[in-house]
Amino acid sequence: MDVKKFVIKQISVFSENRPGRLAAIAHALGEENVNILAFSIAEANGFGVVRALVDQPEKAYKKLSSIGFNVAFTDVIAVHMQDRPGGLYEIAKMLGDANINIEYSYAYSGKEGAVLILRVDQVVDAIEKISKSGATLIESSVFH
Numbered sequence: 001m002d003v004k005k006f007v008i009k010q011i012s013v014f015s016e017n018r019p020g021r022l023a024a025i026a027h028a029l030g031e032e033n034v035n036i037l038a039f040s041i042a043e044a045n046g047f048g049v050v051r052a053l054v055d056q057p058e059k060a061y062k063k064l065s066s067i068g069f070n071v072a073f074t075d076v077i078a079v080h081m082q083d084r085p086g087g088l089y090e091i092a093k094m095l096g097d098a099n100i101n102i103e104y105s106y107a108y109s110g111k112e113g114a115v116l117i118l119r120v121d122q123v124v125d126a127i128e129k130i131s132k133s134g135a136t137l138i139e140s141s142v143f144h
Contacts, residue, residue: 013052102119
């Protein structure tokens with residue numbers, strides 16, 4: 001199995017946590033015709049981290065960096081999750097039992113079902129474990 005096709009390049013944007021910063025990020029990406037497919041925001045000590053899956057990560061990185069944002073890439077994976085009580089538990093337990101740490105995650109649910117985005121400490125092992133379990137990983141080509 002080619003595990004590389006399941007590794008998704010997420011952008012992480014570091015910014016002061018103050019009014020208008022998310023709007024500035026969204027506006028800059030809109031100007032470049034970069035589509036935000038999923039995102040989360042975390043806050044710590046007056047700073048925020050916007051983590052986003054976008055359809056053109058290199059273009060997003062270049063634009064946001066050029067206007068002064070500190071941007072980094074992070075490898076994440078995405079897995080279809082059962083959109084019912086216990087769906088998250090099944091994925092989290094599987095990875096925990098394999099001694100794979102989930103550093104953070106976020107999810108979305110829609111017509112196509114629920115998708116869990118995961119940052120794990122052992123990407124290749126997680127991909128292999130999830131694949132062997134019968135769960136469906138989402139190829140990075142879906143996002144970019």
